[in-house]
Amino acid sequence: MTKITLVAFDGTRFDVDAENGSTVMENAIRNSVPGIEAECGGACACATCHVYVDEKWAEAVGAPEAMEEDMLDFAFDVRPTSRLSCQIKVRDELDGLVVHVPERQA
């Protein structure tokens, strides 16, 4: 298990034991983290699971691929560390990962 933390827009922290190979979005939904909608169910087709990766973790998580970058055009208030949480797979190197949920999804 890998520990990840999702911080809701109101500051509430959700510390989650995540299975390697699962996506950050799946863990958010499973733990009812407010503000993650995931309308399309993880198909990288809707931009409603948008998160900001914490600055300290941006490099480890990496940059989005072209398709995700395209989908981010539809997201609300996109910033340099913006990612779609359905495209971030949990792995050992991400133990301790922190992501922040934006004010709202598009």
Add this chain to the structure above:
Amino acid sequence: MSTPIETDVVIIGAGPVGLFAVFELGLYDLKCHLIDILDRPGGQCAELYPEKPIYDIPAWPEISGQALTDKLLEQIAPFSPEFHFNRMVTGFRKLDNGRFEVETDEGELFHAHAVVIAAGGGSFQPKRPPVPGIEAYEGKSVFYSVRRMEEFRDKDLLIVGGGDSALDWTLNLQPVAKSVTLVHRRAEFRAAPDSVKKMFAMRDEGKIRFEVGQVTGLKGEDGQLEGATIKGPDGEVEVACNRMLPFFGLTMKLGPIADWGLNQHENLIAVDTEKFETSIPGVFAIGDINWYPGKLKLILSGFHEAALMTQAVKRLAHPGEKMVFQYTTSSTSLQKKLGVQ
């Protein structure tokens, strides 16, 4: 008002479940008209993930959203369903003769024994960009689609987005408008590479302006846009404009159906599990749009719901007639309808 189209069943939504409902209803000689806000059949399968494989359609280990749509269209072809695309259902009422009237935003009227709502996540509608106060300008100087190009003649136009709609309208409206400014979050585009090339060529010739950034503010009185603030990597710039066209993709909303007075459960339509009928008898809801205890949003659940709904609609359309349940494998009358006899 046009002359009403008389039919047996009106299906709202031409996604996989709406399409399969045509098959089930067709086996009982019930003629269907389908209304969809998109410009083609397939719903989310065609709009959101045409190329993505689906793995849980029985007997199809793997099938794409588009292929599933194509197969369903092939399967229902014998029943000659009639499609009405690019339309939103706006009006709904029960007629004195017990039938229903459904109206679209194009003014067409449909009269039917039953209404089947197979609208999935709701109707696809343009997404509103996250600009404070934009609502005040909508329909006056901010538009989400171009109905007539003439409306933009001699205007200072701000187009926002990086997909085909944004690029196509930049290219097409440039000769008509007084000025065109295109704004996109980044210098890469989802749009067809050829359009992007043409757009950059126009910019280099000084015919249009292109800004990298996001629109953060609008100004102007009484819904009449006068300018926009664009926040880019090098800070904020002001662009003078009196028309704005944002193209931020589509989102799904229940839309006017929410006002029909149907019992709802968290924006979904509550139904029973025998007939998948709503709180208004004669109005059914199948697929992702409905809710009942244990509901799973799967295409295969929608198919099952379509079959059971059909039994109820048949009784409604032809009351008193004996129901004979038949299999397509052995019934000659069903096979005749399918055109295989």
